Amino acid sequence: MAATRKPRLGVFKFSSCDGCQLSLLDCEDQLLAVAGAIDIAYFPEATRADDVGHYDLALVEGSVTTPHEAEIIHSIRKRATTLVTIGACATAGGIQALRNGADVEAFARIVYAHPEFLNALSTSTPIGEHVKVDFELRGCPVNKNQLVEVIAAFVVGRKPDTPAHAACIECKLAGHVCVMVAHGTPCLGPVTHAGCGALCPGHDRGCYGCFGPKATPNTAALAARLAGLGASRRDVARLFSTFNANAPAFRREAQRHAD
Amino acid sequence: MVAARMFDRFDEARIIGVAGLETMIGELGARGHAVVGPVRRDGAIVLEPIESVVDLPRGWVDEQTPGRYRLKRDGDSWFAPVVGPQSWKQFLHPPRQKLWTVRKSDAGATIEPEPLATEKYAFIGVRACEIAAIAVQDRVFMQGPYVDPNYAARRANAFIVAVNCSRAASTCFCPSMKTGPRATAGYDLALTELSGGDDARFLIEIGSAAGQSLVEALPTHPATKADIEAAAAIVAATEASISRTIDTGDLPELLKAEPDHPRWDDVAARCLNCANCTMACPTCFCTTVVDESALDGASASRSQRWDSCFTGDFSHVHGGAVRQTPKARYRQWMTHKLSTWHDQFAMSGCVGCGRCIVWCPVGIDITEEAAALRRAV
Numbered sequence: 001m002a003a004t005r006k007p008r009l010g011v012f013k014f015s016s017c018d019g020c021q022l023s024l025l026d027c028e029d030q031l032l033a034v035a036g037a038i039d040i041a042y043f044p045e046a047t048r049a050d051d052v053g054h055y056d057l058a059l060v061e062g063s064v065t066t067p068h069e070a071e072i073i074h075s076i077r078k079r080a081t082t083l084v085t086i087g088a089c090a091t092a093g094g095i096q097a098l099r100n101g102a103d104v105e106a107f108a109r110i111v112y113a114h115p116e117f118l119n120a121l122s123t124s125t126p127i128g129e130h131v132k133v134d135f136e137l138r139g140c141p142v143n144k145n146q147l148v149e150v151i152a153a154f155v156v157g158r159k160p161d162t163p164a165h166a167a168c169i170e171c172k173l174a175g176h177v178c179v180m181v182a183h184g185t186p187c188l189g190p191v192t193h194a195g196c197g198a199l200c201p202g203h204d205r206g207c208y209g210c211f212g213p214k215a216t217p218n219t220a221a222l223a224a225r226l227a228g229l230g231a232s233r234r235d236v237a238r239l240f241s242t243f244n245a246n247a248p249a250f251r252r253e254a255q256r257h258a259d
Numbered sequence: 260m261v262a263a264r265m266f267d268r269f270d271e272a273r274i275i276g277v278a279g280l281e282t283m284i285g286e287l288g289a290r291g292h293a294v295v296g297p298v299r300r301d302g303a304i305v306l307e308p309i310e311s312v313v314d315l316p317r318g319w320v321d322e323q324t325p326g327r328y329r330l331k332r333d334g335d336s337w338f339a340p341v342v343g344p345q346s347w348k349q350f351l352h353p354p355r356q357k358l359w360t361v362r363k364s365d366a367g368a369t370i371e372p373e374p375l376a377t378e379k380y381a382f383i384g385v386r387a388c389e390i391a392a393i394a395v396q397d398r399v400f401m402q403g404p405y406v407d408p409n410y411a412a413r414r415a416n417a418f419i420v421a422v423n424c425s426r427a428a429s430t431c432f433c434p435s436m437k438t439g440p441r442a443t444a445g446y447d448l449a450l451t452e453l454s455g456g457d458d459a460r461f462l463i464e465i466g467s468a469a470g471q472s473l474v475e476a477l478p479t480h481p482a483t484k485a486d487i488e489a490a491a492a493i494v495a496a497t498e499a500s501i502s503r504t505i506d507t508g509d510l511p512e513l514l515k516a517e518p519d520h521p522r523w524d525d526v527a528a529r530c531l532n533c534a535n536c537t538m539a540c541p542t543c544f545c546t547t548v549v550d551e552s553a554l555d556g557a558s559a560s561r562s563q564r565w566d567s568c569f570t571g572d573f574s575h576v577h578g579g580a581v582r583q584t585p586k587a588r589y590r591q592w593m594t595h596k597l598s599t600w601h602d603q604f605a606m607s608g609c610v611g612c613g614r615c616i617v618w619c620p621v622g623i624d625i626t627e628e629a630a631a632l633r634r635a636v
């Protein structure tokens with residue numbers, strides 16, 4: 001490969017908690033290698049540079065919850081060769097998508113003294129509902145090793161290794177004892193996208209579904225099993241209504257268990 | 260190393276006690292083996308390094324039913340719990356293995372293969388069905404045109420101490436698969452627990468020259484006729500207690516003849532396509548290869564990782580997955596295990612250990628599915 005300029009990276013934030021972009025700063029050992037491989041041109045959490053020009057790679061965190069966000073995402077898309085969403089907010093709308101279908105004005109009246117100053121949409125939607133997304137990295141937050149993997153794959157033009165199979169596969173690869181079978185603990189692992197390394201089952205807890213639905217999730221069969229383990233309809237609805245509440249497979253299963 | 264079986268009769272057996280077992284573990288370590296055995300962890304019996312008989316799950320038994328596993332205190336046996344969530348494939352065919360690294364150099368690129376595996380294990384407590392499962396993986400990895408050198412190296416170094424089952428789980432069906440509950444070959448030493456507690460007595464049978472050599476270093480004495488009869492009675496009682504069965508007669512043909520049986524839709528509605536069955540199965544051997552590249556572009560490496568026919572990626576070719584639906588994937592898995600494995604490897608892909616039944620989060624039971632497929636539509 002001839003000596004070429006380093007690809008230009010922009011990191012953008014929409015409605016979110018910052019946790020996913022901070023995963024990049026949390027890469028410690030690998031951070032210098034990342035900075036060596038790409039030109040971190042815009043990353044408000046880490047640099048002071050302004051958002052100008054074209055990006056070879058745009059990492060987008062957060063969901064669209066305001067009219068301004070709905071507008072600016074188009075400008076970023078136009079100026080990015082490859083646009084990658086990072087995290088559950090950008091990919092599925094995040095926990096704030098619990099407001100979708102609810103009375104947002106009523107919430108605003110309860111929470112804010114002057115709700116008239118708010119300028120928010122009634123929904124929280126993933127970036128992919130607004131512009132074309134080239135790759136989605138799952139997780140709430142994303143796994144920093146997967147984030148580095150996505151960047152390393154981008155730099156050489158290969159497909160990142162972020163399989164869409166069940167968290168159960170990672171759980172078994174790690175040698176964990178299945179908490180559902182051995183303890184009767186409700187676990188979303190069988191319908192959840194891999195990526196965290198089965199963190200919670202490794203700490204004696206069921207999977208919370210932070211990485212959203214896996215490929216071909218059978219949420220109905222899992223919900224039936226959770227009921228068999230003693231979960232109420234409300235418990236099942238709540239399990240599917242967290243960080244990926246607006247991901248279609250989880251949303252539908254929660255709705256099927258609405259009172 | 261398991262040579263051809265030398266002594267295949269109880270009447271050349273000896274008796275060993277708890278102190279003898281302790282010496283055995285130490286002696287295997289002294290002979291350079293990493294000793295692995297059953298250990299209680301996180302509510303299950305897993306396979307981990309052991310240093311002493313103290314590490315064994317003495318006084319615990321397992322209760323296993325479809326989709327459910329529990330340990331409870333009962334009795335004073337050293338080896339009561341049968342197979343758990345893991346199997347010896349964890350060691351002989353580990354979940355992740357690096358294969359090679361390539362580095363940029365002035366000459367272009369240099370490929371560095373990973374050094375050959377050097378692990379030298381001793382496995383304590385290998386059940387008859389597990390010996391059969393190891394034989395299945397031997398067939399797959401060592402007896403075809405392409406030998407897996409790392410598996411072969413670990414296998415050649417491994418020392419196997421079998422334990423004949425003195426009880427079975429409700430999910431065991433080794434008699435149907437003709438694999439247990441007594442280990443008849445494929446071990447270096449085989450134990451039968453005649454009595455438990457501090458004064459426990461184990462019948463010990465020798466299955467190889469390495470086993471013979473080890474026994475010579477241990478405190479044992481000859482077994483009596485009564486000991487030998489007691490051991491035979493224990494295994495016979497275990498076999499008699501096993502009620503789960505699978506009718507294997509004409510099953511290979513039946514599975515091939517019934518790709519459209521409505522039962523496949525029925526099981527697909529229940530199956531999570533989560534792949535736990537394939538991960539837990541001691542014969543499932545599939546892997547995928549994964550490439551990693553360094554951020555500076557100066558090196559890359561390739562690894563293999565356990566894979567499963569329950570994922571879409573597994574059958575992904577240009578244009579998409581060949582097996583798009585969970586129905587197609589379950590059918591592929593079960594048909595391979597019980598039918599096409601015979602064509603491919605001249606043996607069954609299932610040894611009747613029951614792991615896929617227990618560790619399936621929704622308790623799908625391969626024996627029940629096979630019985631249902633037999634029923635007229």
Ligand code: SF4
Binds near residue numbers: 169180189198206
């Ligand atoms: S603990 Fe959860 S993620 Fe792990 S195997 Fe069991 S169901 Fe799957």
Ligand code: SF4
Binds near residue numbers: 542543
């Ligand atoms: S298919 Fe099931 S019962 Fe048969 S060997 Fe595999 S895990 Fe054991």
Ligand code: SF4
Binds near residue numbers: 536569618621
């Ligand atoms: S049979 Fe059970 S363990 Fe296997 S993929 Fe289906 S739900 Fe998972």
